[in-house]
Amino acid sequence: MLSSSHLCDLPEPLRQYLLVYRLESIAIGRSSATVYRCTHLSQPSLFLKIVKVEDENSSVLLSTERKKLEWLSRRIIVPRVVEFAQAAEVQYLLISALLGQDAGQVSSPAEAQAKPPEIVSSVKGLHGVSPDECPFDEGIETRLARVEVRLRDGKVNTSNFSSKWRGKSLTDLFSHLVKCKPKVEDVVVAHGDCCLPNIILNPQGSSGLIDLGRVGRADRYQALAILSGSLAAEYNPFYGAARTQRMFALYGIDTPDQAKIDYFQLLEEFF
Numbered sequence: 001m002l003s004s005s006h007l008c009d010l011p012e013p014l015r016q017y018l019l020v021y022r023l024e025s026i027a028i029g030r031s032s033a034t035v036y037r038c039t040h041l042s043q044p045s046l047f048l049k050i051v052k053v054e055d056e057n058s059s060v061l062l063s064t065e066r067k068k069l070e071w072l073s074r075r076i077i078v079p080r081v082v083e084f085a086q087a088a089e090v091q092y093l094l095i096s097a098l099l100g101q102d103a104g105q106v107s108s109p110a111e112a113q114a115k116p117p118e119i120v121s122s123v124k125g126l127h128g129v130s131p132d133e134c135p136f137d138e139g140i141e142t143r144l145a146r147v148e149v150r151l152r153d154g155k156v157n158t159s160n161f162s163s164k165w166r167g168k169s170l171t172d173l174f175s176h177l178v179k180c181k182p183k184v185e186d187v188v189v190a191h192g193d194c195c196l197p198n199i200i201l202n203p204q205g206s207s208g209l210i211d212l213g214r215v216g217r218a219d220r221y222q223a224l225a226i227l228s229g230s231l232a233a234e235y236n237p238f239y240g241a242a243r244t245q246r247m248f249a250l251y252g253i254d255t256p257d258q259a260k261i262d263y264f265q266l267l268e269e270f271f
């Protein structure tokens, strides 16, 4: 039962596959992807992601996410790629649903109190993969080069930046990123968008990661800065700053490197 008329435009193998599924639009992510949960009476659920190719940078393309999922599937728990298709300027990625709930979905302080060990263990699982084996680079130079293109194309708008940076011009903020690069990158395989909704917690164990288009070799703080920002964000009121402290302790960092946290949180604002 395809529920929306534009889904009738799905490329053929996908349309056939999904004819017997019910599609429900998901409005959690902040990326340019349109995401649907696809449920079936007797088959496991799937997720369908749709992205317009346009001039998007390659890390948000679903062809990139597909490659990364295939590489990661031999190393950690991630969704299985079921189908990929491109038609005209649109890419489609159909993946299995991970069992559980994304870590952003908590409805009480007690629930938020219980989740950090599992969150940290999922993130550490990825950071335990050898970066030497990882073919994807997401280091500072790569990201700064991408930011330059976004700035040139007018795709960055400070009105979406955290109030922490209010009153500063884009040029000043970008120059700061160029001048104040951390001297040493402590490279791991980092999520790239390590926010709570991209971590799927399974109460039966075996939690996993999703939304992996930006995974690659990067400083571990690239991930930890986004995760701590996500824990402290006002739209996640049941977590809060205290959980951020605990997250670092569980990760094994007694004294978090605040300069790196600030640096990577600012860098992230440009995406």
Ligand SMILES: Nc1ncnc2c1ncn2[C@@H]1O[C@H](COP(=O)(O)OP(=O)(O)O)[C@@H](O)[C@H]1O
Pocket: 026, 028, 029, 030, 031, 032, 033, 034, 035, 047, 049, 079, 095, 096, 097, 098, 099, 102, 197, 198, 200, 210, 211
């Ligand atoms: N494979 C999956 N398994 C479980 N939940 C998923 C899966 N894919 C997407 N979701 C749910 O849909 C939300 C948005 O999907 P995501 O891939 O993160 O897209 P976006 O790029 O919009 O953030 C996720 O935060 C999660 O709640």
Ligand SMILES: [Mg+2]
Pocket: 029, 030, 197, 198, 211
């Ligand atoms: Mg997401």
